[in-house]
Amino acid sequence: MILPILQYGNPILRAKGKRIDEIDDRIRELVANMIETMHAAHGVGLAAQQIGEALQLTVLDISAVEDRPSTLKLDGKDADPKSAMPLVLVNPEIELDGETEIGIEGCLSFPEITGDIERAHSIMVRAQNLEGETIQIEAGGFLARAIQHEHDHLNGILFIDRMRSAAKAALSSRLRRMQKEVRRGRRILPEEERPFVTETTL
Numbered sequence: 001m002i003l004p005i006l007q008y009g010n011p012i013l014r015a016k017g018k019r020i021d022e023i024d025d026r027i028r029e030l031v032a033n034m035i036e037t038m039h040a041a042h043g044v045g046l047a048a049q050q051i052g053e054a055l056q057l058t059v060l061d062i063s064a065v066e067d068r069p070s071t072l073k074l075d076g077k078d079a080d081p082k083s084a085m086p087l088v089l090v091n092p093e094i095e096l097d098g099e100t101e102i103g104i105e106g107c108l109s110f111p112e113i114t115g116d117i118e119r120a121h122s123i124m125v126r127a128q129n130l131e132g133e134t135i136q137i138e139a140g141g142f143l144a145r146a147i148q149h150e151h152d153h154l155n156g157i158l159f160i161d162r163m164r165s166a167a168k169a170a171l172s173s174r175l176r177r178m179q180k181e182v183r184r185g186r187r188i189l190p191e192e193e194r195p196f197v198t199e200t201t202l
């Protein structure tokens with residue numbers, strides 16, 4: 001089932017996710033719906049907060065991304081990042097390595113907004129999979145960036161928090177408008193249903 005994706009301004013996006021102690025049928029169903037929702041929205045990741053559940057749970061699928069390379073080791077062994085997708089991370093904990101790089105990001109909770117974000121190039125993740133087994137992931141490149149973005153969501157951190165202040169200042173009126181619309185309960189239309197507007201009228 002495709003779930004509605006919460007937009008910026010919804011307070012659940014700022015909630016820290018609760019640890020999942022038991023992976024039961026409800027969680028399995030939630031994960032299936034999150035994967036379906038992520039694919040339908042052409043996203044590379046989706047955090048539980050974005051569909052209204054403040055939990056330590058995220059799904060990712062970078063297999064459609066051709067132009068931004070990723071590396072992956074699963075439990076110490078080299079793995080093909082594409083065939084390991086979709087990735088389900090329950091209660092993920094991440095360690096960043098020292099090297100950072102700047103790359104462009106978007107977010108399904110911020111339609112039409114992108115920004116340059118500094119992230120660690122490589123990360124180490126410990127999480128449970130849907131079977132409740134502990135897995136260890138070493139990720140690099142785009143996958144490392146996507147996991148960091150989703151892991152931030154699980155702690156109520158949004159990519160705008162990591163934008164340089166000048167970039168964020170340039171977006172401030174759009175962000176305020178988004179918050180107001182969401183608070184008024186006005187749905188933001190999916191891209192294909194949106195009337196054409198030029199960049200300056202946004």
Ligand SMILES: [Zn+2]
Pocket residue numbers: 106107108109149153
């Ligand atoms: Zn996001």
